Amino acid sequence: MAQRQWRRMGMKLSTPVATGVLLALALLAITHLPPPPDHSPLPLPVTSSPGHLWDLANPLAGGQARRERLPVPLTRLQRGQSPGQGRRQRRSVERETPPWLSDDDLQKMQLLASGKVVSKTRIPAHGQVMRVGLQAMGDAKGDVLPASPERDCQDGNCGLIKRSGDLYEVLAFHLDRVLGLNRSLPAVARRFSSHLLPYSYTDGSLRPIIWWAPDLQHLEDANNDQNSCALGWLQYQEMLRSHRPWVAGDNLCSRIPHSEWSRLALFDFLLQVHDRLDRYCCGFQPDPSEPCVEEMLHEKCRNPAELVLVHILVRRSAPSRLVFIDNAGKPQHPEEKLNFRLLQGIDSFPAAAVATLRSGRLQSLLLESLRVDQQLWESQGGTKSLRALLQTIDRRAQILLRYIQDHSLTLFEDSPC
Template sequence: MKGATKHLRESDRVCKEQQAVKRPGRVLKEQRHVSKELSERRPNAPTPADRKEPAPKHEAAARKEEKAVCRDDQRAHLPDGDLRKIRRSPDTPWLSDDDLQKMELLASGEVVSKARVPAHGQVLQAALDPGSFQKQNGAKTSSRELNKHRATQHAPLRRVAPENHSERCRRGGCSLLKRPDDWYEVLAFHLDRVLGLNRALPAVLRTFPQSDVLPYRYTDGAPRPVVWWDPDIQHLDDRDNDQNSVPLSWPQYQELLRVHCGKEAELTAAPCVGVNHSEWGRLALFDFLLQVNDRLDRCCCGFRPDPEESCVENLLYAKCRNDKELVLVHILVRKTDPSRMVFIDNAGRPHQPADNLNFRLVEGIDEYPEQAVSLLRSGCLEGRLLRSLYSDREFWEGHGGAPGLRPLVRTLEQRGRILLQNIRDRRLRLNRDL
């Protein structure tokens, strides 16, 4: 904790300098090499002769817009003495009141019931009672704020006495307790909010005290990610495929990308599955930065997997020879908003090397969200993401504060630079409507 403010201020100072400093030659070579590789694999990719350099006035306008993205970053202030589990701050406007309320429930709620998740032996569904920390913070929370929150759909703090575990979950009071190794899921949630994607579910890192409800391995002192359970997510009735809202093979996915569902084709007309075309650009950008393969590339076809990878041990990697055998997983939407996706199981690969990045994750993508790309260009992702992670005290302290988290964030920045180069090489569109 000590010195956190100093490190974040240094990050903000470096933010502007990064925009004026040329990238190291080695990184540029890596980017060009990877981008060239991808272009060679894609027959429709433009050749260097087809590309036109942007006009200077367009470059100037882009730089001006990118600087505006970081205008508020100089106001960061992180008090060293803030011991709240979830730290609320006006310097993190990307975290909504609803996000923070759910984070408080996840970080401090008492486990009152549990249930197993079918086919997911290492994940436990737990209902959380907000009563204990609401009493502790009662003096700080006005009745107006509580009434406003109770009116929110699926608000987890709603003061209703459910009859059983299923009822608690239906009202939005449940969570998933994941493996300690899945801690990257917390960073993924904050990255989602900082980039303005707003598709991941709230997540925090926490430990649990001794409990009559939880098995010992959940109360042994090891911090683990806790993710909010969204009762509105639509699951297939098929038990073997319940982690999807719609079944999709890789060829079907590539075909729906080509027809631009919701723009040039009806959302419900084949091959479309009701999801807006722009959603896939959000997903691809998010998954590429985090290197999440267990969604678009479950069989690890787009990179060199280690022999101990589950996709190798379970013989999934052998399916890469036939695209028709490849299926997408964790393609989920809400029942009340089926045209927008929900990102779950976001524990990607924090240490995936730059020379083994999975470019299959962006195959077929022809547009990306402008807000997220602008932030990647600005060089200010580090300051904003560290400030966001500071809101989760257990995650922040458990990873060594700014000094411990900075290498992880800079890895994301490096992947962002590689993706930006790919966007420039392929002259892809940026979508303002996202």
């Protein structure tokens, strides 16, 4: 058409000139196109087929989320693919992260999700649990293996790989942060491919990996090394009644304030974690398959003096704060068997956590938090599949709120610590 216009004007154009005119007109048209919409959608998971989008929950209302720049190849590394697979170039995108995940949380989650496995150590008497040394992406050390795996762990560069059946621990970590308890160690879901690991760890199954806190305090007693202090059930109940620490020569127990036990009880009830305050399953009738039955622990419920607490741990850097470990709990524990013994002796709860339970937004907040862990999100099917699990947690929250009301329990404000 351009050539016809020029011919009407009595001018002739050579083919190269005509082509140049057409290109100029095309560029002029492009510059007048309307700008693209001002938003950045979340990237599709690597394994998603075209047109398959997760039904994302509404973002957190009333708070400004931070924007973190997380590398897209994180998911590829989590899947254990080699850097040469695929032609996708390394790039960064903005991803909103909820404000309850601190910068330290995000840094540790990044290390756990994408760090290169450079060493391994078996944990005695813990079956398929493996401690691994991790090297962050882009570390200047390159491919040089650490001279001392123990030293690497002391520097905070280790994680504990647990069983596939313990993936609930990742949800527990996010619940801890959403409620503002901040007592659990960072955890993510990951697939491994390192040649240093046995095949059972590299068969493509998704496993939780928990950050290894280098200064957890353990008793020297080989039969009780999963505690920072020895505490029996009767001493624990007396301590709660008097609101005074139980001393009896145990300095670590004496530093744990009453409010810490309240946080632990709330957390364990929502997740139905028995193997801490009630490892003997005295608060409900256990199934024959429960470890407390198989190990003949349930029989000891008839003698409270024999009952002890387990996994009562603190860090040397913060001896007055409990550390919640082994938080897999019971996602399918039936409502008619909820263990109220976990709440026995507790007469107050943290106000901020209870306010979140009352808000009616617990499920949407958890969905927003879990979405940060792309591996877990994809493997569980996103919002639609996670909803049933979160409804169980929410239902337990409503039961706990009714318990607080029926027993006229009080709330306390968190003090900065």
